[in-house]
Amino acid sequence: MKHDGMPTREQTDLGRRAVLLNLSFWTLVGLLQSSNWMLGFGTTRLSLVARTLGSAMTNAAFWACLTPFVLRLAGDRVRRRQHVVAIGFAIAAAATTVSTLIHGLLFPMPANWQAPQLFGVRYIDIGRFFFQGALTFTVVLIAGYALSMYRQYRERERDAAELRAQAIALQAEQAELRAHSAQLQTHAAELQTQLANARLAVLRTRLNPHFLFNTLNAVSALVATDPRGVRDMIALLSELLRRALQDSASHEIQLSEELELLRLYLEILEIRYQGSLQCRILIRSDARDALVPNLILQPLVENAVKHAIELAGGAGVIDVFAYRAHECLVIAVRDTGPGTGGGSIGTDTGVGLRLTRERLAELYGDEQTLMLKRIGNGGMRARITLPYHTAAEVRELVAAGST
Numbered sequence: 001m002k003h004d005g006m007p008t009r010e011q012t013d014l015g016r017r018a019v020l021l022n023l024s025f026w027t028l029v030g031l032l033q034s035s036n037w038m039l040g041f042g043t044t045r046l047s048l049v050a051r052t053l054g055s056a057m058t059n060a061a062f063w064a065c066l067t068p069f070v071l072r073l074a075g076d077r078v079r080r081r082q083h084v085v086a087i088g089f090a091i092a093a094a095a096t097t098v099s100t101l102i103h104g105l106l107f108p109m110p111a112n113w114q115a116p117q118l119f120g121v122r123y124i125d126i127g128r129f130f131f132q133g134a135l136t137f138t139v140v141l142i143a144g145y146a147l148s149m150y151r152q153y154r155e156r157e158r159d160a161a162e163l164r165a166q167a168i169a170l171q172a173e174q175a176e177l178r179a180h181s182a183q184l185q186t187h188a189a190e191l192q193t194q195l196a197n198a199r200l201a202v203l204r205t206r207l208n209p210h211f212l213f214n215t216l217n218a219v220s221a222l223v224a225t226d227p228r229g230v231r232d233m234i235a236l237l238s239e240l241l242r243r244a245l246q247d248s249a250s251h252e253i254q255l256s257e258e259l260e261l262l263r264l265y266l267e268i269l270e271i272r273y274q275g276s277l278q279c280r281i282l283i284r285s286d287a288r289d290a291l292v293p294n295l296i297l298q299p300l301v302e303n304a305v306k307h308a309i310e311l312a313g314g315a316g317v318i319d320v321f322a323y324r325a326h327e328c329l330v331i332a333v334r335d336t337g338p339g340t341g342g343g344s345i346g347t348d349t350g351v352g353l354r355l356t357r358e359r360l361a362e363l364y365g366d367e368q369t370l371m372l373k374r375i376g377n378g379g380m381r382a383r384i385t386l387p388y389h390t391a392a393e394v395r396e397l398v399a400a401g402s403t
Contacts, residue, residue: 022067030060058102059095066091067140074144075151088137095133138234142216145241221272229271236271240264251363252291254391255322255329259283262297262320269305273314284323289390292329293359299352300333300382308337308379329388336379353382360386 034056073087219233243261259281266279301318309316321332353370360368368386375381 018068022064026060026064026067027057029063030057033059055099055102059099062095062098063136063140070137070140071144071147074141075148084141088134088141091137092130092133095136096130099129099133142237146213219268219272226271226274229274233268233271236264236268240268251293253294254288255283255290255292255331256288258292258294258297259288259320261295262301265298265301266318269301269309273309276313276315277309278317279320280317281320283321286324287322287329289392290322290324290329290388291391291394292331292386293363296356296359296384297331297333299356300331300384302352303382304333304335304337304380308335312337324388325385327388328385331384331386332381334375334379334381336377360384 030053034053070091073084216237219230219237222229222233240261243264262281270277270279297320301320304318309318316336319332319334321330321334323330357370360370364386369384371383373381373383
């Protein structure tokens with residue numbers, strides 16, 4: 001029998017594989033870094049090779065020890081919100097200290113060198129060590145976020161499979177026990193509601209890694225050319241992730257809150273395209289309180305960037321509209337550019353738009369539409385129509401149903 005609290009053999013194997021993968025990765029990073037330094041020095045002297053390898057592997061060992069802690073930090077939402085900046089600063093400072101001491105020991109400066117230094121290391125090199133430490137911490141933390149989202153996605157999939165199995169079992173039991181049909185129908189209805197919520201949660205957790213992957217691509221595009229822009233983009237991405245994860249249990253938020261999330265994403269795009277991209281948001285006042293699916297606008301903007309802005313070399317205009325039309329809410333994203341070329345309107349194979357269609361169908365059934373249309377200037381317009389409702393109206397309906 002298995003004792004409570006004791007790890008299973010499968011968990012032990014997974015832990016060993018994680019440790020081996022962590023050590024292998026950082027060993028490879030250390031070897032690549034030392035090779036890069038030796039190529040920069042342009043020498044193969046044994047003493048210099050040994051010192052370079054020792055410095056790079058010490059740095060790699062330091063991060064190999066800290067990686068499990070940073071990954072756990074990414075999975076702990078409370079600590080992540082409250083202490084992640086302070087912890088990141090402390091880790092970057094520790095990495096700077098280690099690099100400074102090792103560098104000063106292995107690569108001492110000449111005695112006649114008059115540059116400002118500490119422990120035999122120039123101040124400018126210490127600053128570079130701190131920036132590298134902060135950047136490494138950020139990359140590992142973002143990897144932890146992605147891993148946490150993937151684990152949530154797998155857990156949601158397992159929950160959905162279990163709920164489907166329960167629904168099938170209840171349907172068979174309902175056929176055999178006619179006398180209890182009313183009770184079983186009520187139970188089955190509750191399970192169907194849970195199953196629908198699980199499907200929506202699965203769709204959302206599939207969309208989150210897709211969104212994170214595309215946003216990280218935008219960040220990586222400027223790493224070599226605009227480090228300051230990269231820092232701004234990382235700060236915006238961190239704020240965007242924090243807000244997107246604040247209320248992960250809710251399928252709908254107010255349009256005004258969704259626009260705040262979109263604003264952060266648009267700022268990332270504007271930094272990426274260095275001012276060539278213009279983004280305008282035109283929202284009527286009677287539409288701001290309407291409830292919409294969380295992260296519904298980002299895939300539409302992402303589609304406009306892919307099929308218009310990127311094809312135009314990063315230049316163009318993206319307009320976002322929203323207004324109330326009788327009992328419907330209309331949201332549109334318009335771009336300037338060549339559009340979808342020869343592709344037929346209304347068909348989309350992109351992950352973002354496909355998941356958006358599935359989420360809208362789950363939430364609103366036949367009362368929603370998502371259409372793509374070419375417009376006169378050669379651009380495209382994505383238009384969503386869904387039932388207009390506010391949080392106050394939902395509360396009134398719930399109160400009326402309970403009475």
